[in-house]
Every structure is written in structure tokens, then in C-alpha cells.
Amino acid sequence: MPRxxxxxxxxxxxxxxxxxxxxEFREHFRVRALAAxxxxxxxxEQVVRxxxxxxxxxxxxxxxxxxxxxxxxxNTTVFSGTEGLVRLATLPGxxxxxxxxxxxxxxxxxxxxxxxxKNIALANKETLVVAGEIVTRLxxxxxVRLLPVDSEHSxxxxxxxxxxxxxxxxxxxxxxxxxxxxxxxxxxxxxxxALRHPTWHMGPKITIDSATLMNKxxxxxxxxxxxxxxxxxxxxxxxxxxxxxxxxxxxxxxxAAALSITDMRLPILYALSYPERLANSLPKLDLAAVGRLTxxxxxxxxxxxxxxxxxxxxxGGSMPAAMNAANEVAVAAFxxxxxxxxxxxxxxxxxxAGHSMISNPSLAEVLSAxxxxxxxxxxxxxxLERC
Amino acid sequence: MPRxxxxxxxxxxxxxxxxxxxxEFREHFRVRALAAxxxxxxxxEQVVRxxxxxxxxxxxxxxxxxxxxxxxxxNTTVFSGTEGLVRLATLPGxxxxxxxxxxxxxxxxxxxxxxxxKNIALANKETLVVAGEIVTRLxxxxxVRLLPVDSEHSxxxxxxxxxxxxxxxxxxxxxxxxxxxxxxxxxxxxxxxALRHPTWHMGPKITIDSATLMNKxxxxxxxxxxxxxxxxxxxxxxxxxxxxxxxxxxxxxxxAAALSITDMRLPILYALSYPERLANSLPKLDLAAVGRLTxxxxxxxxxxxxxxxxxxxxxGGSMPAAMNAANEVAVAAFxxxxxxxxxxxxxxxxxxAGHSMISNPSLAEVLSAxxxxxxxxxxxxxxLERC
Numbered sequence: 142m143p144r145x146x147x148x149x150x151x152x153x154x155x156x157x158x159x160x161x162x163x164x165e166f167r168e169h170f171r172v173r174a175l176a177a178x179x180x181x182x183x184x185x186e187q188v189v190r191x192x193x194x195x196x197x198x199x200x201x202x203x204x205x206x207x208x209x210x211x212x213x214x215x216n217t218t219v220f221s222g223t224e225g226l227v228r229l230a231t232l233p234g235x236x237x238x239x240x241x242x243x244x245x246x247x248x249x250x251x252x253x254x255x256x257x258x259k260n261i262a263l264a265n266k267e268t269l270v271v272a273g274e275i276v277t278r279l280x281x282x283x284x285v286r287l288l289p290v291d292s293e294h295s296x297x298x299x300x301x302x303x304x305x306x307x308x309x310x311x312x313x314x315x316x317x318x319x320x321x322x323x324x325x326x327x328x329x330x331x332x333x334x335a336l337r338h339p340t341w342h343m344g345p346k347i348t349i350d351s352a353t354l355m356n357k358x359x360x361x362x363x364x365x366x367x368x369x370x371x372x373x374x375x376x377x378x379x380x381x382x383x384x385x386x387x388x389x390x391x392x393x394x395x396x397a398a399a400l401s402i403t404d405m406r407l408p409i410l411y412a413l414s415y416p417e418r419l420a421n422s423l424p425k426l427d428l429a430a431v432g433r434l435t436x437x438x439x440x441x442x443x444x445x446x447x448x449x450x451x452x453x454x455x456x457g458g459s460m461p462a463a464m465n466a467a468n469e470v471a472v473a474a475f476x477x478x479x480x481x482x483x484x485x486x487x488x489x490x491x492x493x494a495g496h497s498m499i500s501n502p503s504l505a506e507v508l509s510a511x512x513x514x515x516x517x518x519x520x521x522x523x524x525l526e527r528c
Numbered sequence: 529m530p531r532x533x534x535x536x537x538x539x540x541x542x543x544x545x546x547x548x549x550x551x552e553f554r555e556h557f558r559v560r561a562l563a564a565x566x567x568x569x570x571x572x573e574q575v576v577r578x579x580x581x582x583x584x585x586x587x588x589x590x591x592x593x594x595x596x597x598x599x600x601x602x603n604t605t606v607f608s609g610t611e612g613l614v615r616l617a618t619l620p621g622x623x624x625x626x627x628x629x630x631x632x633x634x635x636x637x638x639x640x641x642x643x644x645x646k647n648i649a650l651a652n653k654e655t656l657v658v659a660g661e662i663v664t665r666l667x668x669x670x671x672v673r674l675l676p677v678d679s680e681h682s683x684x685x686x687x688x689x690x691x692x693x694x695x696x697x698x699x700x701x702x703x704x705x706x707x708x709x710x711x712x713x714x715x716x717x718x719x720x721x722a723l724r725h726p727t728w729h730m731g732p733k734i735t736i737d738s739a740t741l742m743n744k745x746x747x748x749x750x751x752x753x754x755x756x757x758x759x760x761x762x763x764x765x766x767x768x769x770x771x772x773x774x775x776x777x778x779x780x781x782x783x784a785a786a787l788s789i790t791d792m793r794l795p796i797l798y799a800l801s802y803p804e805r806l807a808n809s810l811p812k813l814d815l816a817a818v819g820r821l822t823x824x825x826x827x828x829x830x831x832x833x834x835x836x837x838x839x840x841x842x843x844g845g846s847m848p849a850a851m852n853a854a855n856e857v858a859v860a861a862f863x864x865x866x867x868x869x870x871x872x873x874x875x876x877x878x879x880x881a882g883h884s885m886i887s888n889p890s891l892a893e894v895l896s897a898x899x900x901x902x903x904x905x906x907x908x909x910x911x912l913e914r915c
Binding site for chain 1: 686692772777778779788789794801803805808824825
């Protein structure tokens with residue numbers, strides 16, 4: 142029996158790779174619904190290929206274009222808006238929802254899917270960074286699995302595997318392209334140089350987050366919620382080759398590590414096929430050919446975003462939402478050439494310092510903390526521009 | 529409730545380290561019996577410290593010395609000979625027997641312990657190399673666990689952990705001190721230089737086996753029997769830092785690796801405490817301090833013992849016993865300065881080529897194959913000396 146899946150964010154990087162995986166394992170996975178933001182042309186191609194019973198787009202005018210483009214005989218119902226996304230996320234009969242819509246707009250359908258008892262293959266960072274407590278409590282209550290799709294969390298999850306005696310987890314970080322830059326050199330980094338990331342092929346936002354180590358900070362918060370492990374027991378280790386994706390240290394001092402080639406289709410496949418392992422067409426890791434794996438401590442002085450994110454995670458409540466919103470605004474401003482690279486942590490720090498934290502916030506409260514922090518961060522960006 | 533253990537070979541390197549582990553975890557492990565070869569003085573110290581109910585030595589005259597040395601009030605019964613060893617190995621009430629007597633003399637008590645339903649913490653290589661089929665069949669029939677004590681097999685065991693979808697296992701090898709020597713340079717290696725092994729502190733026989741890669745070949749045979757995996761799916765990778773001790777590759781291409789400091793007390797502790805993990809006083813692995821892990825394919829041309837051992841394993845039957853016996857004789861001859869380093873594989877190859885293999889041998893038949901191969905190997909050594 143194939144596993145019935147819904148892909149929210151099917152035209153993005155994770156979504157497209159998810160469909161590549163499905164393509165290779167048609168007998169294992171069946172696409173029941175697909176949703177995208179605005180890219181109705183690619184979604185139309187995907188709908189024609191996978192013939193889902195439902196599809197969704199953010200805006201009704203794009204949904205109308207998709208409907209108009211459907212070939213005769215294809216009975217795909219097309220929805221629009223957040224309500225439409227929620228319809229897809231809660232589709233009766235679907236087993237697993239791939240939550241790959243980035244940003245706050247991915248949060249509401251992910252929560253709806255959990256409430257409907259779906260397992261979540263989680264690629265949307267905000268779900269746990271912004272609403273980790275709410276989402277993990279809900280998942281526990283509903284008895285659904287949060288299946289990590291991120292390579293680092295997938296690696297840690299594979300190392301943990303419900304084993305006893307876990308002492309700490311270790312997330313690896315490529316260190317980004319400026320790993321060896323001085324603080325002065327970092328100040329002169331341009332968006333163009335920053336977007337040339339050495340190992341993974343990713344979008345611009347996550348590429349900058351990878352260069353500031355903010356990405357790793359966000360992953361620490363995600364790991365905290367996914368695995369229920371305290372911040373004192375989550376370490377970050379810089380590993381430029383990106384072959385060891387995550388590790389677990391046990392009470393006796395032994396370390397389990399998960400290694401693979403750097404290809405997102407592997408963690409996607411594992412999230413979908415778990416607990417099975419499926420032989421596939423991806424190249425195998427050849428450690429003798431790689432030859433050398435290196436490890437070093439991250440430099441928290443030159444890359445303060447890592448510490449800021451972890452501090453936000455420790456503070457809890459609405460603080461991670463504010464921190465994450467400030468970072469999104471700051472990264473956008475950096476990409477537009479409005480602030481320099483070291484301005485990103487400056488904006489985040491300022492917003493965190495001024496944030497009126499709410500403990501145990503509701504979903505509405507974290508979304509409002511997010512919106513408020515965004516507005517304030519835009520103001521801080523303008524101030525930095527004036528300097 | 530403490531686990532009741534018997535240590536066969538308590539005065540050797542593994543035995544002494546086992547008792548160090550027990551010392552740290554008195555509430556977890558209770559020593560019920562100790563046995564040694566000839567070192568009655570050290571055994572006496574151990575008996576006084578751990579107060580086992582039984583002890584054993586190879587020769588009756590040493591047993592008498594031990595009895596005479598026992599302080600008043602200590603009710604330790606002292607046995608001697610192989611019958612004595614078997615008494616200890618089958619001691620009623622003991623749960624786990626640490627099989628750390630090296631050579632063929634360790635085989636008989638290990639088999640007796642399995643027949644008596646004891647779990648075996650296996651440090652004696654010959655048990656599986658010489659009698660893998662007999663021993664694993666017996667363990668299955670008796671429902672007892674063979675708990676690996678070797679760091680490499682412990683690592684693979686920890687990676688496997690009954691998980692589905694295993695494609696292959698990878699044993700790492702330090703590569704020995706002559707990893708980068710040419711064949712000509714290897715011919716000039718002396719016992720003195722060979723005994724300076726870079727990472728592990730071991731006895732002379734295993735140090736030479738490590739330098740010829742024979743040790744890894746024996747471990748491949750052990751892994752085949754311990755984990756029931758075909759020779760085509762057991763790989764060897766040279767990893768000079770000896771931090772990654774073993775790996776498992778799953779069907780999807782993901783690799784699980786087990787890392788730790790190079791200290792035999794860790795795999796000993798895990799074999800004894802399994803499935804628990806016990807926090808301990810050993811230093812923790814600091815990957816950032818290690819910095820660099822390297823991997824390369826072993827050179828089977830310069831180190832033919834690896835391929836010879838695997839070929840013996842593939843042939844099966846009495847062939848591994850003959851190969852192992854030939855190697856023991858050759859290594860002893862090398863250590864005595866009678867043959868050169870490249871003479872070791874030459875002796876092994878010659879004995880294997882001339883061996884009349886018995887399929888599905890009995891324990892008596894493998895022991896007789898061992899004895900015959902030894903005699904023949906001594907003859908080959910004498911021929912090499914004459915050249």
C-alpha cells in the first residue's frame with residue numbers, strides 16, 4: 142500500500158525534490174494534494190504529472206489560471222488562500238503532510254495538519270522556531286510524528302532512534318563561506334559573494350543564514366523541540382565538508398554519527414519511508430574519495446547570530462518569534478544592499494533587547510510578536526542606513 | 529541487581545581492563561570467578577580485591593601457589609587445567625562470561641559457557657575465526673548473546689542495533705605503523721620498529737597483526753559470523769586516527785558511524801552494561817580537538833594478509849583455522865627474527881594453498897586442522913630461514 146502524501150510548497154526547492162523522490166518510488170508514495178505560493182505554471186506541470194485530487198495556490202487569480210490550464214479528464218479540485226491550504230493539509234485519507242512552505246504562512250496549515258492527525262514531514266523552520274511549544278504539545282496530544290526533513294535533524298533523529306542513555310546531541314555546520322574571515326573582512330562582504338555557498342545549493346535567505354550561522358541557531362531551537370533536549374546538551378560543531386550531518390553522544394561517551402552525501406533527497410526520502418530504508422539511484426558516499434573530515438568549534442564572536450538564536454531559544458515564549466522575524470528583515474535588508482553583513486546580528490540583537498516577552502504564548506500571540514518585531518526591525522534597518 | 533560475571537583471562541590486557549571497569553561499577557557488576565594462564569601472583573591480587581567464589585589457573589602447581597597465598601577467611605575455590613576453566617565458564621548463577629583467553633585454549637571454555645547458556649563478552653578472536661560456524665549456531669540454539677568486546681565490532685554492533693535496511697558494514701583499520709612503507713621498506717622492518725604501534729597499546733602478537741593488516745582480516749571473519757553478513761558486504765577502510773571504529777551503510781546510502789576515544793574500557797563496559805549506557809570517568813571525545821579524520825582504501829598489494837584472511841573466510845570450513853594457525857607461527861618467527869616482515873604473508877599463503885579443507889568441521893576437526901597447520905607452518909619457516 143503506498144503512503145498518501147500532501148506536499149505543501151511543492152514548487153520550492155524542498156517541494157521539487159520531494160516530487161523527485163516520489164517519482165522514483167511511485168509504488169511507495171502517492172501524491173494526494175499539492176500546494177504552491179504563486180508559481181501556478183510549475184504547479185500545473187506537477188498536477189499533470191502526479192494527478193492529485195486537490196491543489197492549492199495562495200491567490201484566487203492564480204488558482205483560476207491553474208483551473209483553466211487543467212487538461213480535460215483531470216479531476217483535480219483547486220483551492221486558494223489560507224483556507225485552501227488548510228483544506229489540503231487536512232485532506233481525509235492523507236497520511237503524511239510535507240510542510241515545505243517557508244515563513245509564517247507555512248505555520249497555520251502545519252498546525253491544521255497536526256490537528257487533523259497527519260504525520261508531518263517538517264521542512265518549514267518557523268513551525269518549531271516560532272511555535273515549538275505549541276506544535277510539539279499538539280503533536281503529542283494527537284499522537285502524530287514530526288519527521289525531520291532537514292539533513293541535520295534527520296541525522297540526529299537517525300542517531301537517536303529511541304535509544305537509551307542519550308547525553309547530548311551535536312549539530313554540524315558547514316561554517317559558511319566566511320568561516321575564516323576576520324570581523325573587518327565580514328563587514329565588507331557583499332550579497333553577491335555571500336550567495337556563493339560552498340556545499341549546499343539553497344535559496345538566498347537560507348544561504349545568508351548559513352553564512353551568519355543564524356541557520357544553525359534556528360536549528361538548535363528546532364532540535365530542542367523535536368528531540369526534547371535542553372539547550373545545555375545541544376552542541377554545534379563546524380564541519381566544512383558537510384558529510385557528518387549530526388551526532389549523538391551517549392552517557393558512556395560513545396558518539397553515534399550519521400553521514401551521507403550532501404543531497405536533500407536523502408532526508409526527504411527517509412522522512413517519507415520511515416522506518417523503512419529504500420535503495421535509490423543517488424550516488425553513495427565514498428569516504429576514501431572524500432579522504433578528510435575536519436571539525437572545529439564555531440566562533441561565536443565573529444558570528445554572533447548563533448549565540449543570539451540560542452539565547453532566544455533559552456528565553457522561550459515569544460522571544461524566538463521576535464528573533465526570527467528580526468533576522469528575516471535584516472537578511473532582506475542585507476540582500477538589498479541596505480545594511481552590511483555585521484548589521485544582521487546588530488538588528489537581531491536590538492529587537493531581542495527591546496522585546497516584551499510573552500510566556501506560553503498562543504499561536505495568535507506568536508504571530509503578533511512576529512509582526513511587531515518585523516515592523517520594529519524595519520525601523521532599526523532605517524536607522525542603520527542613516528548612520 | 530548486579531550482573532554476575534566470570535572473567536576468563538583476567539591477568540591479560542583485556543582482563544585487567546575488564547576489572548578496572550568492574551572496579552568503577554561495583555554496584556552493577558559482581559565478579560563470580562576469575563581465571564588466568566600462569567600469572568598466579570596477579571591473579572592472587574585480583575582474588576583478594578574481588579573475592580570471587582572460584583578461580584582457575586592453567587597448571588596445578590600455580591593453582592597450589594594461589595591456594596597457599598589466599599588470606600584466611602577468603603572462600604575462593606581454586607581450579608586448574610582446561611577442566612577447571614570449563615568449571616568456571618559454566619559456573620551456576622553467572623550471567624556473562626568475558627572470554628579473554630587468547631589462542632586456541634580460549635575456545636573450549638567459550639564453547640562450554642555457551643552450552644551452559646551464558647552470554648559471552650567475546651574478546652578471544654579464535655572463537656569466531658576458527659570456529660565461527662559452530663559457535664554462532666550454538667549461541668543461536670542456546671539463545672545466548674555474543675557481545676563483542678573488540679572496539680571495531682562493538683562499534684558496528686552499536687550502529688546496527690537491530691535496525692532494518694542494512695546494506696553493508698565497514699570496519700576501520702589504523703593501517704598500522706607501516707601504512708606508507710613501500711614493499712622494499714617493509715622487507716627491512718624489524719620486530720623493534722613493528723612493536724611501536726601508534727594508537728592502541730597492545731600485546732606483541734596483535735601489534736604485528738595490526739601492522740600486516742592480518743588483524744583486520746581476522747576481524748572481517750569475526751564480523752561475518754557475529755553479524756551474519758556476507759563477505760561482499762564487509763568493507764575495510766584505513767583510518768589512522770582510530771576515532772571512527774566502525775560503520776554501517778544502510779540501503780538508502782546513509783551511513784551510521786560509532787566514534788569514541790581509543791580506550792578498550794569503553795567497548796568492555798558496553799558489552800557488560802548492554803543495553804544500558806553508563807556514565808564513566810573516561811575522558812570524552814573532543815572532535816574539535818582531534819580536528820581531522822582521514823580515510824583511505826587499504827593497499828592489498830603491500831599488505832596481502834588482509835586479502836588472505838578474507839579468502840580463508842570465504843573458503844570457510846577448516847580454512848580459517850589453518851590460516852590463523854599459520855599466521856601465529858609466522859608472527860612468532862618474525863618476532864624471533866627468523867623471517868622478515870614480508871615472510872609472514874608468504875607462510876600464510878603457502879599453508880592455505882596446501883590445506884586439505886574440511887567443510888562443516890566439528891570442533892575436534894578445527895582443532896586438529898589448527899595443530900596440523902602449525903606443524904606445517906613451522907616447516908615453512910625453517911625453509912624460509914634456509915633461503
